Structures are given as C-alpha cells and as structure tokens.
Amino acid sequence: MKKKILIVDDEKNIRLLLQEELTDEGYDVILAEDGAAALRMIREEKPDLVTLDIKMPGEDGLSVLRKIRETDYDLPVIICSAYSVYKSDFAAVAADHYIVKSSDFNELKGKIREILGHKS
Numbered sequence: 001m002k003k004k005i006l007i008v009d010d011e012k013n014i015r016l017l018l019q020e021e022l023t024d025e026g027y028d029v030i031l032a033e034d035g036a037a038a039l040r041m042i043r044e045e046k047p048d049l050v051t052l053d054i055k056m057p058g059e060d061g062l063s064v065l066r067k068i069r070e071t072d073y074d075l076p077v078i079i080c081s082a083y084s085v086y087k088s089d090f091a092a093v094a095a096d097h098y099i100v101k102s103s104d105f106n107e108l109k110g111k112i113r114e115i116l117g118h119k120s
Contacts, residue, residue: 003116004028006047008038008064009080010056014101018051021105022112035059039067042075049116051108052095054081065095076115080108 054061
C-alpha cells in the first residue's frame with residue numbers, strides 16, 4: 001500500500017512541483033493551501049507524513065504544528081521553509097525534521113524515505 005503524504009504550502013507552484021516529485025517516488029500525495037485545510041485533511045485523509053510550510057497567510061505553520069501534536073503526536077512532520085532562521089525556534093523542535101526549501105528536493109525526499117522506510 002502506498003504511503004500518503006500531505007503537502008501544506010500556500011504557494012501553488014511549490015505544492016504542484018512537490019506533488020509531481022513525490023508521486024514519481026511512488027507516494028500518494030494530497031495538497032493543502034493553508035493550515036485550516038491541512039488540519040481538515042489530516043482528520044479526513046489520515047496521511048502518513050506531512051510537509052509543512054511556516055509562512056502562510058492566516059494560521060502559520062508553527063501554530064498548525066502545535067495543533068497536530070495535540071491530536072496526533074506520532075504523525076511525522078517535516079517543516080519545509082525558505083527561512084532558515086526558524087530552524088532554532090523552540091516550536092520547530094516539535095517537528096521531526098526541518099528542511100530549508102531549495103530547487104533540489106533530494107534532501108527532502110531522503111528524509112521522507114528515512115521516516116517512512118520507503119524504497120524508491
């Protein structure tokens with residue numbers, strides 16, 4: 001059975017690019033454009049892993065991460081942000097990994113494989 005990944009990012013192009021990259025790796029990929037949609041999809045879709053942007057309109061990723069940890073502590077979450085400054089933020093410590101966004105998705109794909117035990 002394919003592992004399901006939820007990508008949470010307010011930038012549509014990032015969501016679609018990650019969806020394509022991770023689908024090519026053999027995962028089922030679902031998308032959310034903001035924190036409210038992410039929390040709803042976690043309840044409804046039961047993903048195996050979440051990639052979560054920090055800077056989003058409305059509720060930011062760190063607030064969403066806190067809510068995820070309150071209800072589903074064991075759900076793996078990878079913070080995926082363009083801002084490395086948040087890496088040392090106390091709330092980001094609740095994430096399983098923190099990756100700075102780049103055009104090279106190898107680090108992210110490697111962390112996902114490591115967490116989910118998926119061989120590509």
